[in-house]
Amino acid sequence: MPELPEVESVRRALAPVVGVPVVGVRVARRDVVRDEAGRRRGRLDPAGLLAGDRVEAAERKGKQLALVGASGRVVLVHLGMSGQVLLPAPGGRVSGGHAHVVWTLGDGRRLVFRDPRRFGGIWMLPDPDALAERWSRLGPDGLAVTGADLARALGGSRRAVKAALLDQAAVAGVGNIYADESLHAARIAPTRACASLGRADWDRLASCVRSVLRGAIRAGGSTLRDYRLPDGSAGEAARRHRVYARAGQSCPDCGGEIAGMLLAQRSTCWCPSCQH
DNA sequence: CGTGGCCCCTGTGGGC
DNA sequence: TGCCCACAGGGGCCAC
Incomplete structure (x- = not known):
């Protein structure tokens, strides 16, 4: 969570x-x-x-x-x-x-x-x-990660880019929600092999990871079920999710249908019409 | 070595 | 109404 x-x-x-x-x-x-x-x-x-x-x-x-x-x-x-x-x-x-x-x-x-x-x-x-x-042993913190960091850690990998983003040794702090959200913001399909991404892709992805994480912090984090702030209150960041847990609904950017699939044993949501 | 798959555990929501 | 299964934000370890 x-x-x-x-x-x-x-x-x-x-x-x-x-x-x-x-x-x-x-x-x-x-x-x-x-x-x-x-x-x-x-x-x-x-x-x-x-x-x-x-x-x-x-x-x-x-x-x-x-x-x-x-x-x-x-x-x-x-x-x-x-x-x-x-x-x-x-x-x-x-x-x-x-x-x-x-x-x-x-x-x-x-x-x-x-x-x-x-x-x-x-x-x-x-x-x-x-x-x-x-x-x-952890990669750079997600709030500070750069395109150079991602390209160095993952550029030669054959893995799908979403699976790679979940690797804490590559970038620390990204999990299933914010991997999907960052890839959508960067307009990159989660299934893309790392090795097919160019430096401009890594720069855009790193920038989107940082901004997506910052935005979620401003909202106090995403409460789906268990997560609470120490005072017991819920975070409001889930209201801002654009693709996560929205399979079958429409993409807020293009209106196309958000797809759901299993990738690296994790539920994955993305927009096939605006992520490539 | 890198990578995918399985498992750890409890609670809940949906379908039958 | 009740039961059973699938699934949930993570990550360690194993076998290929």
Whole structure:
């Protein structure tokens, strides 16, 4: 679910948590928390989840969110398909269960990680170097990606361009919604082989990726079902979708019928009359 | 090596 | 009304 705009919207909404002490943490499901090596069993040191620490910064690359402690320890959060980071009002309840990790903050509030499907999770990293190492495996962030970046990473690939856009090592933060939306804005068919695109195509596509992501952030992200801002409210970006989940409806640009297909095991929507 | 396919998991909406 | 299947924003791992 959450792609770059949703994670960035969450990150921005966590500004009130920065500078606040972390009093303690309760872990209801041990296996959503992993150490640096990826292990999800064994004794869990609460300090690894910033208990007794203080949140110094909330950072993001692609779809990954990092809470950096004053100690230098890092809590890295992946939302997967159904993950949420919630900051309920004091005394408020988090409905629906699946609240796997709950932090108690010094200002009396709670920070909650819930994730019904558990495709997401939390990684405890010992220091900022470990975070930098992890993030070095991601491609450039979607808000900053250039045509040169895409051409270098994907220019020789035989894959369909949509499948390639979903590769986080090529560009970090684009998922199924914004891949379809960016390709439509760039007027490029999702089925086109990467190797058939020229430099002008990559430049236009990168530009469209950046603007589509920026626009979705302005709208607070796309709420289809699970995604919520930390205060529980929905993002409004889904109103702006031009092709995603609109198969059979008319293209807002040309009025032609939007096609639906399966590409790389993901539902894909596009306009065959204006994307080539 | 690059690439496609399968699987992880829960919840829900539609069709029968 | 109720059941069952298909499908959902992601990504790791496997076999080709």
